[in-house]
Amino acid sequence: DAKTTQPNSMESNEEEPVHLPCNHSTISGTDYIHWYRQLPSQGPEYVIHGLTSNVNNRMASLAIAEDRKSSTLILHRATLRDAAVYYCILRDVNNQGGKLIFGQGTELSVKP
Amino acid sequence: GAVVSQHPSRVICKSGTSVKIECRSLDFQATTMFWYRQFPKQSLMLMATSNEGSKATYEQGVEKDKFLINHASLTLSTLTVTSAHPEDSSFYICSATRGEGGFTEAFFGQGTRLTVV
Numbered sequence: 001d002a003k004t005t006q007p008n009s010m011e012s013n014e015e016e017p018v019h020l021p022c023n024h025s026t027i028s029g030t031d032y033i034h035w036y037r038q039l040p041s042q043g044p045e046y047v048i049h050g051l052t053s054n055v056n057n058r059m060a061s062l063a064i065a066e067d068r069k070s071s072t073l074i075l076h077r078a079t080l081r082d083a084a085v086y087y088c089i090l091r092d093v094n095n096q097g098g099k100l101i102f103g104q105g106t107e108l109s110v111k112p
Numbered sequence: 113g114a115v116v117s118q119h120p121s122r123v124i125c126k127s128g129t130s131v132k133i134e135c136r137s138l139d140f141q142a143t144t145m146f147w148y149r150q151f152p153k154q155s156l157m158l159m160a161t162s163n164e165g166s167k168a169t170y171e172q173g174v175e176k177d178k179f180l181i182n183h184a185s186l187t188l189s190t191l192t193v194t195s196a197h198p199e200d201s202s203f204y205i206c207s208a209t210r211g212e213g214g215f216t217e218a219f220f221g222q223g224t225r226l227t228v229v
Binding site for chain 1 (some may be wrong): 116118146148154156157158161202205206207217218221222225
């Protein structure tokens with residue numbers, strides 16, 4: 001699976017939008033973009049995924065660049081409970097049931 | 113509710129003893145589960161892939177005789193840390209994937225914090 005690059009940390013204020021960037025310049029045509037997050041002292045949880053089009057769900061939105069070499073996870077209104085490490089992971093469509101390789105992720109802190 | 117359950121959530125053991133961690137998929141069958149280890153302020157590091165009914169596949173650098181994995185049923189995988197030492201103290205996390213309609217989502221246990229004294 002191709003590599004991703006994320007900022008080590010970001011800060012946000014409560015109830016403001018947060019844009020978490022991810023670069024994946026070596027993405028292949030069959031790679032899905034997945035986002036997981038890990039709250040303190042817990043296992044990771046799924047946030048969102050996409051291939052080419054922007055995606056929305058109850059947790060977040062995913063904006064994917066036209067060339068797919070970068071993407072942005074958008075939390076529309078950050079809450080204190082959104083403080084976590086966010087991981088952007090590429091996963092080949094032919095390896096959907098396979099292992100996830102985690103990078104360093106972005107540690108998001110949310111200030112009241 | 114939790115889809116993947118891990119037990120125990122926290123364990124303290126003496127150096128030289130063995131510790132078993134259980135990972136269960138609660139409402140689906142998982143032929144494959146994964147075990148990760150996470151040190152403080154670091155990312156998750158994949159240790160091994162647990163395969164139901166066959167031997168586990170270990171990542172490079174992970175000692176298979178020290179970290180014994182058993183996947184005897186479609187809903188249970190266990191990780192046994194043998195002859196534990198203080199440097200084995202870490203946060204151990206398991207995961208299993210569930211697929212629907214071409215998309216598979218990875219579900220993670222709540223993690224087990226192991227402290228070896």
